[in-house]
Structures are given as structure tokens and as C-alpha cells.
Amino acid sequence: MIKSFYLLKKDWHSELRTRYAINALAMFILVTISVILFSIGQEKTSEYLTGGLLWVVIFFSAMSGLSRAFVSEEERGTTLTLQLLAPPSTIFSGKLFFNIVLVFLMNVVITILYAILFDSFIINNILLFITAFIIGNIGIAVSSTIIAAIISKAGSKGTLYPVLSFPILLPLILVLLQLTKFSIDGKSFEDSYAEIFVLISYDVIMTTASYLLFDFIWKD
Amino acid sequence: MTNYKLTVDNLTKTFGRRIIFKDLSYSFENNHIYGVAGRNGSGKSTFVKIIANIISPTKGKVSHNINNKEIELEKLANHIGFVAPYLVLYDEFSAIENLYYFCKIRGIQYNIDFAKLMLKDVDLYDRRNDLVKTYSSGMKQRLKYAFALIHSPSLLILDEPTSNLDTYGKDMVYNFIKEYGKTKLVIVASNEKSDLKECSQIIEIENYKSL
Numbered sequence: 001m002i003k004s005f006y007l008l009k010k011d012w013h014s015e016l017r018t019r020y021a022i023n024a025l026a027m028f029i030l031v032t033i034s035v036i037l038f039s040i041g042q043e044k045t046s047e048y049l050t051g052g053l054l055w056v057v058i059f060f061s062a063m064s065g066l067s068r069a070f071v072s073e074e075e076r077g078t079t080l081t082l083q084l085l086a087p088p089s090t091i092f093s094g095k096l097f098f099n100i101v102l103v104f105l106m107n108v109v110i111t112i113l114y115a116i117l118f119d120s121f122i123i124n125n126i127l128l129f130i131t132a133f134i135i136g137n138i139g140i141a142v143s144s145t146i147i148a149a150i151i152s153k154a155g156s157k158g159t160l161y162p163v164l165s166f167p168i169l170l171p172l173i174l175v176l177l178q179l180t181k182f183s184i185d186g187k188s189f190e191d192s193y194a195e196i197f198v199l200i201s202y203d204v205i206m207t208t209a210s211y212l213l214f215d216f217i218w219k220d
Numbered sequence: 221m222t223n224y225k226l227t228v229d230n231l232t233k234t235f236g237r238r239i240i241f242k243d244l245s246y247s248f249e250n251n252h253i254y255g256v257a258g259r260n261g262s263g264k265s266t267f268v269k270i271i272a273n274i275i276s277p278t279k280g281k282v283s284h285n286i287n288n289k290e291i292e293l294e295k296l297a298n299h300i301g302f303v304a305p306y307l308v309l310y311d312e313f314s315a316i317e318n319l320y321y322f323c324k325i326r327g328i329q330y331n332i333d334f335a336k337l338m339l340k341d342v343d344l345y346d347r348r349n350d351l352v353k354t355y356s357s358g359m360k361q362r363l364k365y366a367f368a369l370i371h372s373p374s375l376l377i378l379d380e381p382t383s384n385l386d387t388y389g390k391d392m393v394y395n396f397i398k399e400y401g402k403t404k405l406v407i408v409a410s411n412e413k414s415d416l417k418e419c420s421q422i423i424e425i426e427n428y429k430s431l
Contacts, residue, residue: 006324010310013321017312077308081367083274084302085325087294094325219276 003086007094008101011069015098020072025065025106032057033113050121051180054114055173058107058140062169066102066144067161069095070152079152088218089211092145096210099141099148107137124186131189132179135199139172139206146210149217172202223287224250224299224374224405226271231280233266240266241425244280250374253401255419256409262425264409265304268377271407272302286374298326301368304379305361311353315344315363318352319370328371338366342392357384365396376400379409394418 015021036053073079082091111133114121123129147168151160175198182192189196226248233240240263248254256264269275271282273296284291284299291299309318316335323330339345342362344355352360361384368376378397382390397418400406408415416422 003325003327006321010321010325013317014310014312076311077306078310080274080304080307081309082325084272084297084300084307085322086297086327089294090325219274 001093003090004093004097007082007086007091008097011094011098012101014072018072021065021068021102024068025061025102028061028064029057029106029110029113032060033110033117037117045118045120047120047122047184048181050114050118051184052177054111054121054180055176057110057114059169059173061106061110062103062140062144063162063165065106066099066141067148067151069099069145070148074152083218088215091218092149092211092214095149096142096145099145100138103137103141103144107133123183125183125188128187128189128192129180129183131196132176132183132192132199135196135203136172136176136179139199139203140169142203142206142210143168143172146206146213146217149214153217168206172199175199175202222250222374225285225288226375226405227281227283227285228271229281229283231267231270231282232278233263233270233275234278244423244425246423248405248407250405251401251403252421253397253406253408253419255416255422256407256425257411257416257422258425260411264425265306265379267425268302268304268379268407268409272300272377273297274302284375298328298371299374301371301373301376302379303361303364303368303377303381305383306379307364307367309352309360309363309367312351314349314351315339315355315366316348318363319366322367322370326371335366335370338370342366343388358386358389361385362389362392365393369396369400374404376404376406377409378406378415380412381408381410381415382412390414 036057073082144165147161147164151164154160175195179192179195179199182195228244228246231244232242244267256267258264266275270277273282273293284296286299310321313321316339319335319338320330323335336345336348339348342365344359344363344366347355347359352363355363381393381397385393397406397408401418408419410416
């Protein structure tokens, strides 16, 4: 666990110097939100549509930045160095923690910008939204990390990442859309137990499958 | 003193239909320097990568033993030091930062005095705070020796150890090999006769054609 923390620290330190992911993410968030704002214009949009568009921004922003965790190591040729430093489980944990930090930072910024810029984005059950947001972000981070590990070994990384991510993240995004709708409607926690349970199950299954699979991906 | 033993049993590696090597069986013990020789493309680097647990063999087994007890794969990384021209360190960090992260990610104590001593040994002490991207290829190769030795491994694997080095750098490497081979296990893979001059035994890997 401590070794993974230092890998996260190394990645964060490296990110601050190279700006591999942060710049791409910041630009993508700005551009996507601006495009949505311009295309809506003075039109009155429903709360559900605005809530849905939030997860569209989050999904595509994740696609633009989260693959860097492994792709940057592969492109710089430092994968071998990592293989010599620690066992696969430590490497995966370190990269996962880095992506969790990045996902939370990215999605907090997106949600705050969204709340400021879109009048129709009104959440009536904030606690339910925050719960779905936290569990959902962990799910996005886990899925993105393992997909990034898989595509880092492939030739056409840029195309493959969204293609592979879409079917894997689709069930998660659908449940998150449902829970966002519930929180806009102000539904109680009791009414949302089934969806929250699906989210937790998704996180547990993806985390377990990722740790089992990573050993095979990591070694050629 | 620790007794390190490496055993390679019926090792075969194929890439698709191409056989790299077949049924290699050797035993390596500490206090010795072994050489791995062979023509270009014969599989020297593949062989040392399998020994270092970087890639898996197609068939066969590699076992690392310390005092007659097999080392678990999860803990193997801390027993191996590896230097190769295709190994890349972090360009965006300085030499001292690289060594700090290498120790911490390995889960070993980071001793700044020892790190400085290592950098003095590879003649990079004066440039320790400069980013690695400003180093020449020879300096980067010397830093790899600090990377390989910072955790005092029992097994040192050197693939083309003098690549990019000048005469001074080569002498430094030969000295490392000689000194390390007195107490630890050293495996040198190279085409250069001068790189293999300290080896007590040389393994010749043959070129295989196809399946």
C-alpha cells in the first residue's frame, strides 16, 4: 500500500512537470462545456437533459485524460523500469490511486462549472447525488485504469480507448444517469437502494477483475 | 553471507512461429560472473529478461533461491539489479529524485548519503540535481548503474553493459563487475569480448530458424 502511494506521488510529481493529462483534461472540459452552452443558447432545457449532458461531459473528459496513466509510461519507454521496481499489483494500485485523484479533481471541477453555468441543473437530494458521484467516480477510475493498461500495449491507442471503454462504462453511466434523475426529482435514499447496490457491485466486480487480469497484461 | 542460486530449467521462448531458444538448462551461483554470448538476434536480451521476470517463458521454469529457499515472485524485484540500453529512467526528474522514487516504490529505506555515494561512484554527483533529460546518453547509462545497485541486489543482470560509454565509463563498469562478482551473482549478456573478460563461464546462445 505504501509503495503504491509513492508510485502515486511519483506520477503526480511527474504530471506537474510534464502536464501530460492535466492540460488535455482542462482543455477538453472547457471546450465541451462551451460547446454545450453555445448549442443550447437561450433554449429552455429540462433538468433531466442537463443532468444527462453532465455525464456526457464526464465520460468524454475521462476518455481524453485517464489513459495517460499507462500510455505515458509506454510512450516514454519507462514501463520496463516500473516492471523492475515492483510487482504488478503494486503498479496497478499506484496507477489506480492516481486515476482516482484525477477523476475526482476533474469531476468536481466539471460539476461546479455545470452548477454555475446551467440554471436548470438543480439537485434536490444532494446527499444522494454525492453518494452516486463518489461511487460512480471510483467505477470510472477502475475501468479507465484497466482499459488504459490494455490499450497501452496496442498500436492505435487513441482510437481503441473510447471503443473499448464505451461497452464497459455504459452500464455504469446508465445507472448514474438514473441516480442523477432521482436526485433531481428529490427521491429518497430508500427509493434508490437498488441503483446504489448496482453501482457498488460494478465497482467490486471491476476492481476484482482488474487485479486478476493485470498480471497477464503487464507481462508480455 | 547469503547464498543465491538461480536455476533455469528447459527454458524455451517462441514469438509466434519463431523459436528464439529451446530447452536451455543452466544453474548460476553467487560469487561468480557468468557471460551470455551469441550473435545479434540470438535471444540474449530475451534470455536475461526472462531471468529478471520481465517476460514469461513459453516453456520451462526459472527459480531464484536464497539460502535454499525459493523467492516468491512478488518479492523478486528487490533481489535483482538490471542494466540495459533499452532501460529508460525518468527524464523529468533529477538523478537524486529518480533514486528517491526507486527506493520508495521498491519499499526500501531511502538513505540520502548512500544515494549520494552511488552517484559519486558513477561520477554523476556534481550533476545530481540536474534533470535527466539534460544528460548525455553515456551519463544516462551510468545512472542506470546507480538504479541497479541502490537496493544492493543479490543478482546483477547486465545486458550490453558498456553501450554508449566512453573508455572511462567502460573501466568503471568492468570494475563494478569485478567487485560485485566477488560476493554476488553477476550475469553479463554481450557481444563484446571485452565485456565478457571477467566471466568464469560463458553460455553461447544459438540462432534458431523457425518452427
